[in-house]
Amino acid sequence: MSSPVRRPFTTAFHALILVLLLWLVLYPNAYILVQSFIGAGALTFAHYIEFFGSASEREALWNSLWISGWSVVLSGLIGVPLAFLFYRFDFPGRKVFAALASLPVLLPPLVGVISFLFLYGESGILSRSLQRWFGLREPLFSFRGAGAILFVHAYTMYVYFYMFVSAGLKRLDYTLVEAARSLGASSSRAFLRVTLPQLAPSLVGASLLTFMTSMASFSAPYIFGGGIRVLSLQIYNSKLNGDLEMAMVETVILASSSILVLLLLQRYEGTSKYRSTTKGARQPVTLVSHPLKRLLAGGAGIVTVAFLLLPHLTLFLISFAKDGTWTMEILPPRYTIENYARLLSDSSFLEPILNSLQMAALATSANFVFALVAAYLIVRQQVRGRALLGSLILLPWALPGTVLGLSLASTFNQNSLWQGRILLVGTYWLLPLAYFIRHMPVVVRAVQASFEQFDPALEEAARSLGGTWIYSVRRVVLPMVLPGALAGSLLAFVTALGEFVTSIVIYTIHNRPISIEILAQLRQFNFGSAAAYSVFLIFLIGATFVVSQKYLSDIGDGAVS
């Protein structure tokens, strides 16, 4: 808009933020990119030739692509009808169903996957029930391979479609549909030619997001892959096998495909904003009045929600199972509260929780401070190079967790100050740093939204009333953005608590986080303990959502001036 009066420290803050971003975000990834072209000290394409020459690598790339494509289709097929059902029609229980339909968000990646293992795995509750029911020797189906991955993806990622489309439906300017109808369009024609194009941004946004998440997905192929190769898993395996060059090439290819999708997403958001010019009207929700249809709609809601709740309930049940007792039975035979008691009393069980809490707190505090400064610079100061700042902050969002893990592990593996490298591998600090970088976009976005929401005139009012810059920041700016910043940070905090994908690449024995412990318990067949950890995580995440939702709605109320 205009160039505001200079505030002190802007240049210093700007420089600091930029240096941090270049060093922690750009440099490790650029390093990997450059290294992937270097062999025996010279520039070479050898690693890429090797990648594309290897049948198994090509297969991994192809699998990643087609699984992601199908994940988009399946998630869309679930999410879009659900959004229409819950936001277009009224029937008993609609609001409850509408809220519960975003439940899969509450499952951290690994936790979601193991709940499926307990349910649909070879010795899972549902598989065994069906086997018993039909009196078979073998399970009815084997929950392995691409099918299982797609099932997990559809279950967790339909939420993107559900949320985007329901938000789109709420925004929809219904007068446009009325205009189409008055011009003689049938209701189906109005839907195809008016409603759908208006929803196109939501659909494209959800598709790209699903595709990106699916390309980056690690937990599902890791647990259920059954030997199927996908890129994100290949990176982990190559690193484990010590083939760092190949891991780098795989990283570059996976990262560039994600960044490509991100660019497409941004371009699309930039070019096609169907902003209605008028205030418009919301579509009245159609009341389903026919009793049979009401029953059907309600029934569909109940079935959907039951299916969605099943993994949470399963984890809850198994968290009370006595470790080592559940072998051939459909349901665990013996129950105990020992699993929970141990989490709090036994120091070896408590340690991963404390590790995760500590690392998440560290990373999130840094996120909080960083985001306040960065968002202020981007939104309020209109500093030069704002676009660069914004893209660097967004970059970690596009980078799959394995990519981040590998790039940090390859960059911070020696002390070489002139190269900007310090030894963090094998220390406690690499993982909190990774959490900080990974969740930077979420927190900055949240704070940025708070800044954009409040009228810049408020800050000017404070200044013209005689408040110095520091005074106006303390008394006006901070109180205004704090709720948003806290909500964003809480979200980053709980995500860091359950983080798995980056953790598995770079954790050490000293900072083993909860997710790694869950995996370890699972490997020792201590299902009860693994589930107890998972329930603990779900509970924390759920509580955070409730708290931040309340915070966010409070800001909404406050910003009415």
Added chain:
Amino acid sequence: MGQPDPEQRQVVVTDSLRSGLSSRGNGMPYLELRNLTQQFGSQKALDGLNLSIEKGELVSLLGPSGCGKTTTIRLIAGFLEPTAGTVWIDGRDVTPLPPERRRVGIVFQSYALFPHLNVFDNVGFGLRAAKVPRRQIESRVHRALELVNLPNEANRAVFELSGGEQQRVAIARAVVIEPQILLLDEPLSNLDASLRQRTRQQLRELITSLQTTTVFVTHDQEEAFALSDRIALLSKGRCQQFGTARDLYDHPANEFVARFIGRANVFTLPFAAVGGDCLCLAWPSGRELRLRKPADSARFHIQAGQSCKLLLRPEKIGFEERAGTIRLFSARLLSYRFAGAWSEWEAEGEGVRLWIAHSGASPTSDGPLAVGMTKDLWVRVEDFQVLDV
């Protein structure tokens, strides 16, 4: 001290608010903008604006959107650094000062009330920033709230207030710091039409009672006429004319001012002959129009072959001959618009179109007017004004 009765308290209020302002009243400009220029990229929002405002004066900046009026008050408040030029308040160059050191109170278009603070804390914000003792803050805030007629609303949340109440809180917040200059950015634009009429009157009374030098921005000429002592009409980053409402209407400095203020018939006619104390112009039809040379004609370089811009206000044209009028020409009535006490006619004759404002109540001697009629038009020669040559 005891409890003063409300009447007395009212006096105390205004006295204390005025106290900061009772320095010299020597006709020196109190707020002065010198050659103020503001460039945004390649676009000049303000282009060498000069303006001198006297102490206690109420001046409005009027102009179409994008004319630079908001930029001007943001420069006065110190939210922008001018590309060139200076801002002087009370004989002091305040251009290098940050907003918090200028003692300029501003009422924002959006009011910009702090949503996380209640009414009391909003109004007391500036006093707290200035570290005024708490007890004094309390009494001054309450006095300011009484002044704007909201004595009992101190503890309410600002978003519970109506638009008009929010505006009054914003005014109280701006005046409680006893500013040298009070700025109002489109103060009435957020109110609905019926409330606007009433608020306008209250605002004028309130500001007059404060005697603070006030600049307010508006794009509505009626508002500017009703509220201000003098009006600066801005366009394209320049001040087109600065004067009273009557000046602007009766003696517009140029075509832009003439057309912006009220309705105007502006004719561009070539000179038919030059000489003596007479301007001889020609209508497109060839018919001549003889005018007396204006007294200030020295400012025009009049030569044959040039043309001249003339202003004739619609209400100066009549359908009846009266003492001192001449027949302009006869014109065909094209359209008609009823506007209450007046009706407006669009007419065409001698190759030009023009507006005529006619008092609807008085029919002409040969019956009511109707579209399609051809009527003689009568004007007084001195009602023509030369705008430009």
